Amino acid sequence: MLAMPNVPDAYEPISPSLTESRARIEAIFSDCHDLTIKEWSYGQDLEYASVGILLDTLSQNYRITYMSALIQDLSPLLGALDKTLTPDKLSHYWEAQGVSTHSAHLLDSIEQVTQSLTDGNVVFLLDGWDRAIGCEMPGVQTRSVSEPTMEPVVFGPHNSTIEDLKTNIGLLRALIKTPKLKFKLLHAGEYTRRDIVYGYLSDRVDPEDLKLFEQRLSGLEDKEILDTTYLEEWVEESVFTPFPQVRYTERPDVATSALLTGKIVVLVQGSPTVMICPGLFIDFFSTSEDYYQRTVFSTLIRWLRVIAFIMATTLPSLYVALSTFHTELIPTVLLLAILDTREKIPFPAFVEALLMEFFFELLREAGIRLPRPIGSAVSIVGALVIGQAAIQAKIASPIMVIVVALTGIASFAMPQYNLAIALRVLRFPLMILAATLGGFGLMIGYFLIMLHLTKLKSLSQYYLTGFAPLDWSRMLSSMIFRQPIRSMLKRPRHGSGGSR
């Protein structure tokens, strides 16, 4: 299904002369040291020449005996053919009957030959035949299916998608056993010719979503797509909003459940990341494990996430607003405790907050990029600098450190990493508003965010579906409570939304 490339526009016929064709291909692949040409003879006195051409870096486990295997296809039909085999017979048979084994296909032009070679196939040319055969080979080594690194769980399946597209689709197909599960293939890029596959359940998906999705994904032919995440910008409505409109996963069970709720999944060759769209606001608050644990516990965890969401967006700005504009709102005893720690700090609360947030972001960024053995050094230095020395040097107050640390922890508690990033971005404008207008400014900030969110759409769905337009049952069952599985499965799932 995947190997047959789309036919290039230009058409250059294959010469029946083997030497000519071979020279032509060698010219195209000049300066490609990994082009390997194996000569092979057949016929009664081995009088007929043929060549197998491949890029040996792509087909690492190649065996040139593929040719024998191809020919053995014919043996039951032609009898003792080793002796009587001629190029005419071979070509005649293949052209008339097609190729049956080993995912092979007939190639008509030089363009198809080169493409087949770069796809990692072995191409066989026969002397005196103006066509060629491409056989698929086991390709470049990929890692095997392993534990998910991004979304570990305690209960539930422990396998994850890998860099191989076929394996990933296989993982999904193995979980949803119906022909209604569709996978459509696209190619993108002139050089990378990336295979992009999107899948959906034909009777669950919202046709409008699908239409819009296909429309947005058209015209990728000349775009070099290196990873699934590249496609996010094609799929989403607004590129400049901080809020993510698609979800990512590397867990087949999450992708399966998304498909069952009518989402579209997108996979790209060479990337283990599965994109799920449309991604709605409430989707970002649930994880697969919510459904593997007890209802009550999962419900409490959801509340925790909502609180974490609010904390991650507003805690620093709330602190700035309270301490510079609304000191009356802080309980007296707490205020006095804060006063004690704030007294000798030279900076205004806003600058202090900005500084500490900056330190924190700096540390986080430094920690991500560093090689793992050095990574721990960052956390030690960070803990010392931010936690201890900054307080002793009177650059920041302990309460500010608590605020920044809690904000950081709260943003880590977001199940979807890309939503946490959105919150990091929003935190700073809110802090500025809080520092200039206090609680009033914060209110304006929230108001603008709410306005933005209500306007935002992910594919054809409103981003805030559940809240606006209001749908109590969906909001209660997918955000506020984790519905018991039995009652969730009793009725058909929401067309799109109630996710896990």
Place this chain on the structure above:
Amino acid sequence: MMRSPFAVLAFLALVLLTGCWNKYELTEWAFVQAVAVDLTEDDRIRLTTQFYKPGGGLEGAPKASESFNIHTEGENMSEAIANIANEVGRVAQWGHIRIVLVSEQIAKNQNLKGILDYFLRDHEPRETAQFAITKGLASDYLTRKPYIESTISQQLREISQSSKRFTGMSKKMNLLQVAIALKSQTGIAVLPYMASSGGKKDPAVMNGVAIFRDYSIVQPGIPAGKAEYLLMLRNEYERGVVTYPCEENPKSKKDTFEHVMVSSTTKVEPKGESVAVRIHLLLVGGYGELRCSKIRKASDEDRIKQKIAEYVEQELQKEISAMQARQLDLLNIGDALYRRHPALWLKWKSSWGRRLSQATFQVKVEIQMTNTGLTKPMPYGDQEE
């Protein structure tokens, strides 16, 4: 895009025109903890304002003093307060004031009116700040050292809270409650009273209540021991103890009843030229200390309950008689009458004191015994016969 310049303009207007620029960092404020109002010799207001002094010390270093007092004078509250800024160098923030103390001396001649006016009118001080009338100079109470709290202001606030909740020796009122109480129909208000046993170093305690008539203090107030019964009648009593004399040896031996819940209901009906007042008081509690009473059977308990009820009734009657003698409506019966019979009240208002002294009071006390504390309800160490 016509909309984006408009949006920018709207945003600028929002930030620049809304007037939200009254921004102060925490380190620019000086937080007022308490204020004591006294009278100077030339009848001006002398204000003692206690500020919190932030430590800035971390690592648990002992702090010298967590508060300091500023004395200012002025013709009225505003003037005295305006003078504070001259001394402190930071902006006084009144939002976290713990307690307002007003001395007996200044509470004469309706001075309380002006003081309360300032606190109610100004937006910063909280109306939930505690209030107390002090015996002697109010400023003296702010110079004491706190025991546990970081400032004496906080301690005084806690005292007024705990004495109301656990002893019933005095009341706890905030500025708003005081302002409402002073405006009663009868013009009589019962306000918390703070005293100290002697010198400046002696601890301050809540000690009974001060009585106000028409915004001026009426002497004498009611001391702690008697205030209990007054507060019971006013249904402002939470919990405390009643110590009653033993039957055999009333002089030296006393038992204690410890009540955890007290409630009273007062019914006022006009009767002839005066009113008939029926008060029902319910005391719920158990034995606090037994020195003589022995309870062996149910009838013993009934007898003791009867005894406690009689004792309490007697004390309440004493309070009522004293009140009638002074013609002071400490139970705000006039207000109850006003609510039920406003026309009658308007007729009687001017002669209320005289009518009150003729009123008939019927007091009934009910005791509910919830536990005996020990399994043997008799004095510890006594042998069962």
